[in-house]
Amino acid sequence: MIVTERAGLFAKNGLEVKSRIMGGAVGVVRGLMQGEIQFGNLAAPALLRADLLGEADLVYLTGGINQQFLMGRPGIEERRQLAGGKIGLAGDKGLNDVLVYFVIEQLKKQGVDGVTPIPIEGSGHKGVESLVRGACDAAIVTPPECIGAKRRGCSYLADFADYGLNFALGGIAARKSYIAAHPDITRKFVKAYVEGMHRYRTDRAFTAEVQQEYSGLSDRSLAEETYDMTRPGMPRVPYPVLTALKIALEVMSRELPQATGADPRQFVDDRFLHELDESGVIDSLYRKT
Numbered sequence: 436m437i438v439t440e441r442a443g444l445f446a447k448n449g450l451e452v453k454s455r456i457m458g459g460a461v462g463v464v465r466g467l468m469q470g471e472i473q474f475g476n477l478a479a480p481a482l483l484r485a486d487l488l489g490e491a492d493l494v495y496l497t498g499g500i501n502q503q504f505l506m507g508r509p510g511i512e513e514r515r516q517l518a519g520g521k522i523g524l525a526g527d528k529g530l531n532d533v534l535v536y537f538v539i540e541q542l543k544k545q546g547v548d549g550v551t552p553i554p555i556e557g558s559g560h561k562g563v564e565s566l567v568r569g570a571c572d573a574a575i576v577t578p579p580e581c582i583g584a585k586r587r588g589c590s591y592l593a594d595f596a597d598y599g600l601n602f603a604l605g606g607i608a609a610r611k612s613y614i615a616a617h618p619d620i621t622r623k624f625v626k627a628y629v630e631g632m633h634r635y636r637t638d639r640a641f642t643a644e645v646q647q648e649y650s651g652l653s654d655r656s657l658a659e660e661t662y663d664m665t666r667p668g669m670p671r672v673p674y675p676v677l678t679a680l681k682i683a684l685e686v687m688s689r690e691l692p693q694a695t696g697a698d699p700r701q702f703v704d705d706r707f708l709h710e711l712d713e714s715g716v717i718d719s720l721y722r723k724t
Contacts, residue, residue, distance in 0.1 A: 436476045436607075437649050438642055439631025448627040450620065460529055460605075464491055467610055473617075474624055478530035478605040479683050479702075486702060487693040494614070494704040495675040496625055498606040499632070502665055503530075503595040505538050506576045508566050509588035517592070518547050520572035523555035523565055530604060533686045534575045537600075538593060563587075578661040579650055600679050601668045614704060625707040626716070629673070633720045636669050671721065672712050675703045 436454055439445060445452035455472060457463045460481035466472040468491050476499075485491035511517065522539065525531035532552075539550050555565040555574065563584045566574045573592060576584055585591070595601060607628060614621050635642050639662050647658035680699035688694040711717050 436628070436631070438635045438645050439628055441645050442631060442634050442641070444627045444630045444634065445624070447630075448623040450623050450627065452624075452627075461527075463608075464493065467491070467493060467608065473613055473620075474607055474609050476605070476607055479680055480529050480533050480604075480687060482608055483680070483683060483687065483694065483697075483702060484528065484691065487691065487697060492611040493608045494611055494702055495606045495608050496614075496621065496704060497628060497673045497708060498670070498675040499673045502601055502668065503534055503575055503577050503604075504581050504591050505534075505573055505593035505595075506566060506581060506584055506589045507573050507592045508569050508571065511572055511592070512590045514542060514545065514547055514592050517542060517550050517573055519549035521551055521553045523562060523571040523574035524552035525562075526554045528687075528690070531575050533604070533683050534595060534600075536689065537598070537682065537686050538575075538595075541593075541598065563589075578664050579646070579652060579657045582657055582660045582664070596668055598682075599676070600682065604676075604679050604683055606673065606675055611704070622707050622710070626711060629708070629711055629717060630720065632669065632671070632673055633717075636666060636671070637721075639663075639666070672708060672717055674705055674708055677703065 440452060440454050457466045457472065457475070460477040463472070463475035463477040464481050464485045467475050482491070482493050482495070486493055507516065522535050524535050535552050539552070542550050553571055555562060555571055562574050563576060563580050565571055566576070566584060566589055567587050609621060643655065643658040643662045646652070646661050647655055650658070652658050677699045680702060684694045684697050684699060
């Protein structure tokens, strides 16, 4: 989103767009429903929950969200060492919680038993601090924080890409009613976002500069490593990933009955992406590169 804005691609497509920080996925849902924002970039659980509870009419227009890793505290270098251990839990029923309960089940299937979630304070840098000081044995961490955690002695134990969850549990969303009333604006927004994805994938220096500014990084190398880590899995066409949404729904069903058997397709409207894909617009971007 920020790369698209900074590169002037919204303006190029005839839109005046200014990004706003909404205080997490729940804030994005609230902003969309109250009309404060028209498009939102957010992780899946908040959108799925609001829709299932009848509090929202939101759908994903695209996929796309940061990579996620399970990292062990200093001294934990293999998954088997987590047996009987603790994984940090945000406790807000958001993406962190979904991934924690998902990975506990995966570990159990691998014979790593007795892993339990414990509440930890904060996410991002605060979550890394909890991990480094040993408040938990493992935690879910995303770039660029995971790079800093690695430099401080933490180890990668699992890449959620291995479970098909890379850039999959979130994306750009909008209200169904807004899309129906403003299809042309929606089409332009998605086109600009796809062009922003292309700029991300093909311009390392620019993207690292945006990453450094957006994340408030004083160390440029963290931004560059973040780019090098995320670039390989960044899709050319960012379709919402139905299999990943299905996994999220299955995990959420443990405490949200409405999620049981829910069809992930009901949370997606990717026709604008299909238009761009089938028309050859996206292919032409990469032919020019």
